[in-house]
Amino acid sequence: MVKLLNWVAAVILCATATTYGADGQQIRVGFFPNITHAQALYGKANGAFDKATGAKVAWTSFNAGPTAIESLFTDAIDMTYIGPGPAVNGFIKSRGEKFVVISGAASGGAGLVVRGDAGINSEKDFNNKKVATPQLGNTQDIAARVWFTGKKYKFKERGGTLTILPLANPDQLTMFQRKEIDGAWTIEPWLSRLEIEAGGKLLLDEKTLWPEGKYVTTHLIVSKAFLQKQPQLVQKFLTAHVEITQQISSNKTAAATILNEQLKKETGKALKPEVITKALERVEFTWDPISASLHKGAADAHEIGFLKTEPKLNGIYALDPLNTVLKQKNLPAVSAK
Numbered sequence: 408m409v410k411l412l413n414w415v416a417a418v419i420l421c422a423t424a425t426t427y428g429a430d431g432q433q434i435r436v437g438f439f440p441n442i443t444h445a446q447a448l449y450g451k452a453n454g455a456f457d458k459a460t461g462a463k464v465a466w467t468s469f470n471a472g473p474t475a476i477e478s479l480f481t482d483a484i485d486m487t488y489i490g491p492g493p494a495v496n497g498f499i500k501s502r503g504e505k506f507v508v509i510s511g512a513a514s515g516g517a518g519l520v521v522r523g524d525a526g527i528n529s530e531k532d533f534n535n536k537k538v539a540t541p542q543l544g545n546t547q548d549i550a551a552r553v554w555f556t557g558k559k560y561k562f563k564e565r566g567g568t569l570t571i572l573p574l575a576n577p578d579q580l581t582m583f584q585r586k587e588i589d590g591a592w593t594i595e596p597w598l599s600r601l602e603i604e605a606g607g608k609l610l611l612d613e614k615t616l617w618p619e620g621k622y623v624t625t626h627l628i629v630s631k632a633f634l635q636k637q638p639q640l641v642q643k644f645l646t647a648h649v650e651i652t653q654q655i656s657s658n659k660t661a662a663a664t665i666l667n668e669q670l671k672k673e674t675g676k677a678l679k680p681e682v683i684t685k686a687l688e689r690v691e692f693t694w695d696p697i698s699a700s701l702h703k704g705a706a707d708a709h710e711i712g713f714l715k716t717e718p719k720l721n722g723i724y725a726l727d728p729l730n731t732v733l734k735q736k737n738l739p740a741v742s743a744k
Contacts, residue, residue, distance in 0.1 A: 437487030
């Protein structure tokens with residue numbers, strides 16, 4: 408029995424040693440294997456976050472935002488790249504106590520793709536159709552519901568004619584090819600995959616719905632407890648985040664190779680060159696959280712009844728650490744207004 412306990416202790420000790428950095432620090436970070444989470448993919452590929460922080464970055468991959476938020480709520484992760492919809496929902500659910508937004512990451516890269524043979528040529532053609540979104544309550548799910556509601560559609564669950572079907576991105580592609588769904592409101596690289604690999608056509612690029620085509624697709628949130636406990640570690644992480652954003656934006660061709668290799672590791676399959684090129688063209692990488700779009704999206708979600716209470720988002724942003732990094736790099740500060 409003693410030998411068994413000693414063996415178990417040794418295993419735990421080894422696991423711990425491989426989990427933490429040289430100084431015993433660890434950052435547990437969530438991300439999605441999507442092009443709009445490129446900084447996470449890029450930094451995971453080259454170890455930039457580990458190098459910048461001196462800590463071991465333990466990555467967790469998610470399919471969509473609500474699951475990532477639940478992991479943050481249960482203290483399974485310290486921070487995560489995530490879309491605005493789940494961030495707003497989570498902030499309201501936790502009464503602003505659990506996390507804050509510390510940076511933007513991506514703008515654009517979302518839209519509505521329909522099957523070429525589905526008989527959908529305009530916004531008037533969605534009666535009795537099925538449109539997939541990545542997950543109930545995720546950013547694209549809310550955007551789809553807001554847009555279709557604005558076009559006077561009622562959803563099947565409320566006695567209407569349009570079905571919104573929450574479906575993981577890989578399943579969207581399969582069901583699209585099998586003609587089991589008529590369209591999908593989704594995010595890159597799945598938007599381009601549906602076009603190129605499944606013969607879909609882009610009916611709506613979401614950027615056309617926003618001023619100057621700018622809206623937050625992804626930003627970075629962190630647990631308040633972790634930020635309070637490890638402010639310097641968070642700032643170092645943000646330094647790497649800004650530098651990676653610059654590297655990707657300055658040379659998307661070179662970035663495509665790194666990102667595609669990492670996507671292959673995450674999903675088991677690399678993207679076709681034409682897919683990743685098209686996907687990267689649609690996404691702007693930025694540390695600006697584009698806060699106005701988050702507030703408008705939250706207000707729209709409340710207006711259609713998805714958010715039951717009026718969204719009060721005071722305190723959702725904590726941008727001082729990011730602005731400290733930007734000042735050090737002689738870059739303009741960003742605002743929560």
